[in-house]
Amino acid sequence: MSTLSEKMRLIREVESKSREEFGKEIGVPKRTIEGIENEGRVPRGDVVEKVAARWPRYAFWLITGNTDLPFHMSPDRSTGTVLRVFENVSNLHPGSDDLMTRPEWFGKVQFIQRSDEKNDLYALIETIQPELMGIKQCIFIGSGMNLCSDGSGKNRLKDLASYLIQKGRADLIKTSELKICLPGDINTLFETKQIEESALQVPDLGKAEWLKKLYTNFTAWKMEGESYEPKFTWQDLK
Known part of the structure; x- marks a missing residue:
């Protein structure tokens, strides 16, 4: 299963956001996003909460790795229809x-x-x-x-x-x-x-x-x- 840092990166990429844009969307510094993605740092709980609040359709998947379509989905478009x-x-x-x-x-x-x-x-x-x-x-x-x-x-x-x-x-x-x-x-x-x-x-x-x-x-x-x-x-x- 993907780590939280890998999942956050996938969400950012699927939403077509740069690290700076992604950080602004959730109200955290760009360097925090860089640390999560480049160094594999485990995101703090408040950061995860902000991502889930901004993109609630991914929240269930972000925490559990599961989906419950059509409301709770994965940003990975290779998942089933x-x-x-x-x-x-x-x-x-x-x-x-x-x-x-x-x-x-x-x-x-x-x-x-x-x-x-x-x-x-x-x-x-x-x-x-x-x-x-x-x-x-x-x-x-x-x-x-x-x-x-x-x-x-x-x-x-x-x-x-x-x-x-x-x-x-x-x-x-x-x-x-x-x-x-x-x-x-x-x-x-x-x-x-x-x-x-x-x-x-x-x-x-x-x-x-x-x-x-x-x-x-x-x-x-x-x-x-x-x-x-x-x-x-x-x-x-x-």
Whole structure:
């Protein structure tokens, strides 16, 4: 883990401040900043407090080395991206006008399948809004879809395909992705309306036979869209 002196230097560099400017921002002499960075001196508590007060988004990371996005972040831009829900619907069906987001702003459809429950399927539609501070804005489709169902779950998937086609975004059907997610991360998504992008994993089709069949159904949806018929039902996945 980085030392406090290394963390302070990273904050200064990310904020594009010279040592003199950084010192003025927090009310300490330039030579104090030089001593921290050049000699690795441990910054006094009051200096750390001033940095945290000036850039509160880094305060949690500065003290603990951890993040809690979107509010508590690291200045290291190589850290992971968060998918944040700003519109939430239970179903998108033909003729629906439930979203504020224009269809031309839709960027990518990602389905989320719980790793331990073949019946739970959700979807995120990422928008093309530029990523800001490690956050991507998404639309969450939260219930009713099921790749293994031959009833209402299938019909919800067909509704989604019809909706995208009617909105002129049939391209998103063929470019959609299926991801596997742990139950704890799904719960975090429901509780906080956000999820780390790294929590969405490409399914390892060699890990379980049910995953292969599930992916076959997903491929059928991508190919058939509003005419989707599952190749396997939930009984086949036992």
